[in-house]
Amino acid sequence: MAVDDYIAAFAHYLRTGDANRMHDFCVNPEHIKRMAVYRNGFYKGCIDALSANFPMCEKLVGNESFRNAAHIYVDHYPPEKGTLVGYGQNFSGFIADFFSGLVTNESQALPVNIADLAHLDYAWLTSLMSADSEQVLRGEHVAWLVAQGHDLALVEVRLSPSVILCDVGASAFSQWLSLKTNQKEDEQGNSASTNDLVMFWRRQGAVQARSLSVPEAALMRALQRVDSTLDSGFAAALEVDPDFDVSDIFSACLQNELLETDMTQYRPESDLI
């Protein structure tokens, strides 16, 4: 018996539930239905991972509907890497299609914002597991740069790895937040927001999230670009709102460790704070 044939037949069973091709490999044909243990284990592992990675989606649609959708997602987008950490990269697009009936031909009531909620769930997860920042720009760095006569506006900065920007519909974030905190949307103080860019970041091990104002969004998007400087970021913000207070937002960025810069450009590593 060639191992290739055995694996091909086993994989066919796992994908389809059709065990006919496994008969040649099973000692006792009556036991072939026991292979369901492996197939059930495969689906359970994947669906449990999706449940863990998209908790607010599950909360919105309920456990049974979520698991039905997740089961079909596994068929369409099986895991490719040998880990389920981060599994569900395509889930937000899929789940919107699922609930609009595009996947199953059984149109179901499309929960409002379901794709956006999935985006937000995944952005939260991505921020949680992102790399730790090793070149955080801190207040003492800024003070040193100014004292040494560097033009702060020209300092190259980038967003810390845990900063994730997420475009969603106007009410999605407040809905996501209300699901996460078990509070009604109107208790969040964000329900009237028209912002469509949500920023996630990690501080002291915990993921933070807030919706951004229009100039804040312009600033963050500008800082996402390669070779961005504080000047280019602030210019983008002031372009959409000439009254925008850049010093306040800069302080907030420093406090929340949102920015990185390579201080070795300005002084030797041995002399770093």
Added chain:
Amino acid sequence: MAMGHLKANPFSPPRQSEIVGDHLGAGLGLKAEHLDDVLALPAGDANPSGNGLWFEVHTENYFVAGGPRLNYLRSVRENFELSFHGVGGSLGYDHQSMPAHVKQVKALIDEFQPRLISEHAVWSRVDGRYFADLMPLPRTHDALQSLIDGIDVYQTGVGRRILIENPSNYLDFVSEMDEPQFLVEAANRSGCGLLIDINNLYISSQNTGIDALAYLQQIPASLVGEIHIAGHDPDPELGRALLIDSHAAEVDSSVWALLEQALSIFGHQPVLVERDANIPAFAELMREQQKAQRFLDQCTYKGSR
């Protein structure tokens, strides 16, 4: 997700050739639910469970670039020895994507220097798909060579000797040798050691009618580097005619009895209590860990190494 900036390791690596768990006692699978309990434990001599307590993690759960998950593990590692137990390596088949997988394992090993590293003698990946479960190999010469090739890629990639675990069997597949022969041959030809999962063995014996004691007696003690015990459940439809490796219940009395026999054959080995579902309070798991430790304390045979 890409691996990020793992830190330089402050721990001494074990020598490459040794099976390194001799001094370990009974360990526990580390669960996220219990991290605060674990971090509150006194370390070393002050620990009431003795110096031998250690923790095992599923290696792939730490395939993250950074963040609190790795930081918690760093905190645990400051006080306790670790074992890295892989579940997604697919040693038995489809080794094309294994180097990228092993590279992530290696980065974690370099930082955390686990005492033990293990994987499974199974397959889980084919044609770019990862079937997230532990599928048995047919025990044929062809499959044996595929497994040995996979172990070789893994051991070369991580730069350490690993242990491979016997699978849970729910039915018999056409085979050219029995499982102890298959595993021992794989170990002898690849240079790896064996992790004997007593619960898997008990389940296999009940599901397929093999003699568990005769199985243990075919395994040279010198190859064994770790033992697992766990709970199992009857199949919801077939009842005890089909036992499922659920890790969702306390360790069954039959498994404890088989552990005692295994220790009399293999001598003192690191014993891990696994629990992956229906997670109880930490104190309850510690009671099982302490029971396993008592089995080890009463084990007079210290092994052939």
